[in-house]
Amino acid sequence: MAALRLAIFPLTGAILFPGLQLPLHIFEPRYRDLVGTQLAKDRRIGMIQPRAVAEGSPLFEIGCVGRIEDVEALPDGRYNIVLEGERRFRLLRELDVTTAFRQVEAELIADSEDQALSSIERAAFEQEAHRFADLQGYQVDWNSVERLDDASLINGVSQIAPFDSAAKQALLEAGDLSTRCELLIQLMQFFGRSDPDEDRVTLQ
Secondary structure, three states, rough: OOEEEEEEEOOOOOOOOOOHHHHHHHEHHHHHHHHHHHHOOOOOOEOOOOOOOOOOOOOOOOEEEEEEEEEEEEEOOOOOEEEEEEEEEEEEOOOOOOOOEEEEEEEEOOOOOEEEOOOOHHHHHHHHHHHHHHOOOOOOOHHHHOOOHHHHHHHHHHOOOOEEEHHHHHHHHOOOHHHHEEEEEHHHHHHHOOOOOOOEOOOO
């Protein structure tokens, strides 16, 4: 697959999955510049996690391209935007650029558009999700959950679950929906056994 140039927003803990939305408040000058530039181009931003919080930190290999679907330009130059996840991408190399924001060369990952779980996988996931929600005291509209297709369910839980950034990165990197589902079940089981005073599970 041909390589493409991506303007990126490296943000720890901000994970975007294909088909899902991610709201962002943009206030730093370089990322205001990023949004303004991309609005004038193709409205696409590569969301990817840095490996450390230090400035210019190396990046993880896998991220997700998001398209700016909604934008609110504030009078002081800040933005409120909503990104719609399109495709995962694999980082090839970081580019030497003059822009304030970072850019990379990447290739899109050809995920299957008709990924589905087996009935046994779906049932196992829903059973563990019920248990996990009860342990955490979450109120869930299970009727709505049951109406979700497999990809929306698994990717949605992967994006919003209270796991740490390393765990969510592992979910994003999972090669297919079944693998991501299995990992989610393992994380929910692990989190259910952890110290109830801990508010995030750590995958190290």
